Amino acid sequence: MKNIITSMKLTAEQKQQLEQLAPDYQIISDGIQASSEQLANAEVLLGWNPAFATLLDHDNQLKWVQTFSAGVDSLPLEQLAQANVTLTNARGTNAENIAQQTLGYMLVYERKLYSILLEQQKHRWNRDHHFSELTGKTAVLFGTGQIGSHIARLAKAFGMHVVGINRHGEALENFDEVTTFEAGISLLKDADYVITSLPLTPATKDYFNADLFAKMGPQTFFINVGRGASVVTVDLDSALRNGQLAGAAVDVTNPEPLPADNPLWDAPNIIITPHDAGFSDQINQRVWQLIIKNVKAYVQGETLNNLVDYQQGY
Numbered sequence: 224m225k226n227i228i229t230s231m232k233l234t235a236e237q238k239q240q241l242e243q244l245a246p247d248y249q250i251i252s253d254g255i256q257a258s259s260e261q262l263a264n265a266e267v268l269l270g271w272n273p274a275f276a277t278l279l280d281h282d283n284q285l286k287w288v289q290t291f292s293a294g295v296d297s298l299p300l301e302q303l304a305q306a307n308v309t310l311t312n313a314r315g316t317n318a319e320n321i322a323q324q325t326l327g328y329m330l331v332y333e334r335k336l337y338s339i340l341l342e343q344q345k346h347r348w349n350r351d352h353h354f355s356e357l358t359g360k361t362a363v364l365f366g367t368g369q370i371g372s373h374i375a376r377l378a379k380a381f382g383m384h385v386v387g388i389n390r391h392g393e394a395l396e397n398f399d400e401v402t403t404f405e406a407g408i409s410l411l412k413d414a415d416y417v418i419t420s421l422p423l424t425p426a427t428k429d430y431f432n433a434d435l436f437a438k439m440g441p442q443t444f445f446i447n448v449g450r451g452a453s454v455v456t457v458d459l460d461s462a463l464r465n466g467q468l469a470g471a472a473v474d475v476t477n478p479e480p481l482p483a484d485n486p487l488w489d490a491p492n493i494i495i496t497p498h499d500a501g502f503s504d505q506i507n508q509r510v511w512q513l514i515i516k517n518v519k520a521y522v523q524g525e526t527l528n529n530l531v532d533y534q535q536g537y
């Protein structure tokens with residue numbers, strides 16, 4: 224019998240739901256524990272784990288992998304593409320919380336909440352801060368996918384001017400303007416915020432480097448909620464230390480976890496969060512809805528949601 228293997232441990236109810244949707248398959252939960260024979264018979268993997276990669280080195284039945292993350296950069300994409308495995312990701316399921324965390328960084332920065340919390344710990348009533356606000360400020364967003372457009376929607380609600388940068392430069396809901404990478408560079412010097420939610424692909428690796436930081440203004444606050452390796456860490460550190468940037472917030476770093484002795488921890492005006500923007504108490508529910516929708520489509524031979532284009536890498 225063919226298998227559907229899930230990387231997560233299913234509840235009895237979830238297992239039953241999958242069994243009803245896919246009666247011709249054996250559902251194997253907690254796939255890290257699966258035997259090599261079970262893995263060899265896996266036609267579908269719901270959730271990717273690096274341990275599954277060995278399956279591709281042997282005879283296998285694999286036809287479809289659904290990730291629980293939006294990014295697919297940690298998967299063996301070349302091997303999967305060569306084996307004609309359909310790949311779908313979980314884009315959209317964490318866009319709301321990542322966007323909220325992004326706005327969180329921006330509000331902490333404008334409203335001086337970080338300094339004030341430090342004062343609070345010392346029981347100090349100090350109103351002597353340069354308070355500012357998001358209203359009327361410009362955000363340039365690299366990436367206009369699910370995360371980018373959620374950030375854009377929230378930024379618009381705070382009265383910001385929102386520019387999106389993508390490969391096509393076509394108009395999109397929630398953005399005041401959308402432009403291409405080439406044309407967008409000239410906008411960076413006036414940007415109050417430059418925010419990237421770009422996936423990691425050969426084209427975005429090390430994209431945010433000294434040259435690009437030099438094109439931003441001293442008022443620019445840089446935010447990375449995409450992938451750490453799209454930023455050259457030492458270049459970000461230098462740009463903060465030499466005043467080329469006003470500040471930065473990064474949820475993702477290169478390397479990850481960021482070693483305790485990495486200088487970036489102590490760069491001026493930086494907020495570092497441990498790749499947790501994607502976490503939320505509502506995620507499991509949203510990912511489960513996607514799994515159900517896609518398993519249903521798969522057994523009925525319909526097109527799956529959230530297909531990944533191997534050429535683009537997202």
Ligand code: OXD
Nearest residue numbers: 291292293294317501
């Ligand atoms: C993701 C992430 O890829 O949270 O989903 O980083």
